[in-house]
Amino acid sequence: MASSVIRIAVLHFQHETVTFLRNDTTIDDFVYPGSPARGEALLASGPKSYMGGFVQVAREYDGVELVGIESPLWPKTGSGSGWVTQEAYETFVGRMIAQLKAEGPFDGVYLCVHGAMAARGVPRPEAELARRVREVVGRRAFIAATFDPHGNEDEEFLRYADLAFCGKYFPHYDSHLQGERAARALIRAIRGTYRPAHATVKVPIISATVVQWTGASPWMDLVQRALTWEAREPDAYVNVYFGFPWSDVPDVGMTMQVITNGDADLARRIADDMALFAWRRREALLHSTRVHAIPDGVALAKQAVAAGETPVVLADHSDRSGYATWLLHEIIAQGLSKTLIATVADAAATGALGDAKAGDAFDMEIGGLADESAGDPVPIAGTVLHVIQRHGQLWIAVGFGIGNVLVISPYLVQIMEPSTLTELGLDVSEFQVIAIKSRVHFRRGFDDSGFARTILLVEPTEPFLGTVRLDALAYRNVELSDFYPYGNPEFTVRSRV
Ligand SMILES: [Zn+2]
Numbered sequence: 001m002a003s004s005v006i007r008i009a010v011l012h013f014q015h016e017t018v019t020f021l022r023n024d025t026t027i028d029d030f031v032y033p034g035s036p037a038r039g040e041a042l043l044a045s046g047p048k049s050y051m052g053g054f055v056q057v058a059r060e061y062d063g064v065e066l067v068g069i070e071s072p073l074w075p076k077t078g079s080g081s082g083w084v085t086q087e088a089y090e091t092f093v094g095r096m097i098a099q100l101k102a103e104g105p106f107d108g109v110y111l112c113v114h115g116a117m118a119a120r121g122v123p124r125p126e127a128e129l130a131r132r133v134r135e136v137v138g139r140r141a142f143i144a145a146t147f148d149p150h151g152n153e154d155e156e157f158l159r160y161a162d163l164a165f166c167g168k169y170f171p172h173y174d175s176h177l178q179g180e181r182a183a184r185a186l187i188r189a190i191r192g193t194y195r196p197a198h199a200t201v202k203v204p205i206i207s208a209t210v211v212q213w214t215g216a217s218p219w220m221d222l223v224q225r226a227l228t229w230e231a232r233e234p235d236a237y238v239n240v241y242f243g244f245p246w247s248d249v250p251d252v253g254m255t256m257q258v259i260t261n262g263d264a265d266l267a268r269r270i271a272d273d274m275a276l277f278a279w280r281r282r283e284a285l286l287h288s289t290r291v292h293a294i295p296d297g298v299a300l301a302k303q304a305v306a307a308g309e310t311p312v313v314l315a316d317h318s319d320r321s322g323y324a325t326w327l328l329h330e331i332i333a334q335g336l337s338k339t340l341i342a343t344v345a346d347a348a349a350t351g352a353l354g355d356a357k358a359g360d361a362f363d364m365e366i367g368g369l370a371d372e373s374a375g376d377p378v379p380i381a382g383t384v385l386h387v388i389q390r391h392g393q394l395w396i397a398v399g400f401g402i403g404n405v406l407v408i409s410p411y412l413v414q415i416m417e418p419s420t421l422t423e424l425g426l427d428v429s430e431f432q433v434i435a436i437k438s439r440v441h442f443r444r445g446f447d448d449s450g451f452a453r454t455i456l457l458v459e460p461t462e463p464f465l466g467t468v469r470l471d472a473l474a475y476r477n478v479e480l481s482d483f484y485p486y487g488n489p490e491f492t493v494r495s496r497v
Contacts, residue, residue: 006064006190008108009137011096012042012051012071013129016150017118018246018320020465020473021082022371024120027091029081030072033392036092038099042068046175050146050167051112053179058110061187067106069099076391080322080345080412089119093129100136107190108142109133110182111161115151116244123250123477127156134160142196144186146178150209150244154251155200162189162196163259166239168223170214171416171444181237185259194235196259199267201275203254204491205243205282206483208468210317210439210457212242215448216288218281225277229270235261238270240278245470246320248477254278265495272493279491282484289457291317291468297458298330301433304454305336310432313452317439318459318466321345322412323370325378326460327435332378337402339433342421343395343409344378345370350394350410353387360384362398366408373464380406386425397424405431414438417445 015025030036037045043055043066058064072092075081100106111129119125130143137143144163147153149170157164163185165178188194214223219242226238241255256274258267278285292300294316301312316327322345331339344367356362362384365377382400389395396408407424415421415436418428428434434452436442446452463472471486481487 004063006107006187007067007105008058008064008110008186009067009069009100009103009106010043010054010110010112011069011133012045012073012112013092013117014074014112014114015084015117016079016114016148016244017082017084017116018079019083019118019248020246021080021320023077023081025075025077025081025084025088027085027088029075029077030088030092032076035073036070037068037073038070039068042071045073049175050179050182053176054110054112054146054183057180057183058187064187067103069096071096077411078413080320084117084119084125086119086121089122089125093132097132097136100133104136106137106141108144108186109137110186111143111145113145113147115147115153115241116247118247118249124154124156126151126153127160130157130160142186142189144182146182147239147241148172149240149242151241152243152247152249152252153241153255153257154202156251158198158200158257164239164257165237166241166257168214168226168240170212170219170242171441171448185237195262197262197264197267198257198259199264199271201256201271201493203256203275203278204483204489205254205278205285206245206252206470206480206486207242207286208245208470209242210291210468211286211289213289213440213443215443218284219288221281222278225274229274233260233266233270236266236270238274240274246466248475250477252478253483269495272495275493286485291457291459293461294326294330294458295461297456298327298334298336300456301454302334302336305432309453311452312433312454312456313442313446314433314435314456314458315438315442316435316458318373318464319412319437320466321370321374322409322437323367323374324437325367325375327458328367328378328406329375331435332401336433337404338431339404339435340407340421340426340431341405341435342407342415343413343437344406345410345412346408347410349408350396353396354394356384356387356396358384358386366406371465373466388424395424397426403430412437414441416441418451419445
């Protein structure tokens, strides 16, 4: 144990699980060229994200050895798949634990997790991973993790782990930064100059992700308050988990988690203050982003085009399968032109179009039917413009109507940057309206970058799977009335703030 080299095992296991989708997330979904990854390949995955930040800072220290334990990367379904099967969870975690045992001992472990994974038969997948890792590495090792702010977490994780760092912004601009902080704090803990103390407070607020944009108050104020606490109290780390309501898991909802250097009372006071601050603003938190019904949103897009306020971004935040056609249907019904729709998922269509080439006539029904939230297939007659191989998947761009283009992909795609459209061979300047499937992440490339003049969030008129009306979901592990705004829960904190 007295060896001068610090050995840190690095593990990755992430998913943001929509448990209400029909298709489970299976072993196969995690296996594709490049995944699972181990060694340097794992450490090089996500260079701009949590992993990249962790590796960069850990390697600024002499005498730190990182061991990349074989880990699956994000499943190829993205977030468009349901429950992670117990077989998938046990298989990948089982391999990680076996390799940890074989290659130990370790002074520290870095867990690059998301927090909104939902696995069948494992109520708290990240905490369970930490528990099993702790069994192997023992009590003298330190375990640090990074989380996405959509994590559904409670006290359990820090029962087994020592440190947690959650991204603060949505879109998640600070993933790399949180990885950097995790590395520095973990190495300090191993060297004995940081003694992690923590507090966790659940806040009974549940919200759809579309309203959680931190570019608007009071979400922005929540970020600012966390930053203020961190600035005035050196060595305090303040994590605000917004939660992910499409996971039907017992630890769903908002959570405050604070870590300090040996001062549990301070951690408690900060966590309580953050929780009360959110609770006082609960009504405004739920109403910070306007969401239009699709027919209204498309009509507003037409008005914006007429007023020259282009480009217009129409973002359908609600599609959880990728197959939804409500927006495509309405764009055709209202006769929009120079409109790009990216994407509608249809694995059967892309599967049947393997031999397609640019210039081919196109006449097919596209999308819909994945579940009732996806709507009906929409007939599209036009011309194939581009056939694109992307990350081993076939994407097709079809021209139809007056300057319209539909991009078909095999899985749900969140277009976050105009550059993704450029990579597909499309000239984004040719479009007046760009219709995408995204909730908040698109603001990275379309809003915060200054690209779009008009931004309209839309959802179907019915209370389907992905809409802000969470009471349309058939929860089995969550009592919705325990959360604002679906009930009037009591909320008090332990300390006197
Ligand atoms: Zn997220």
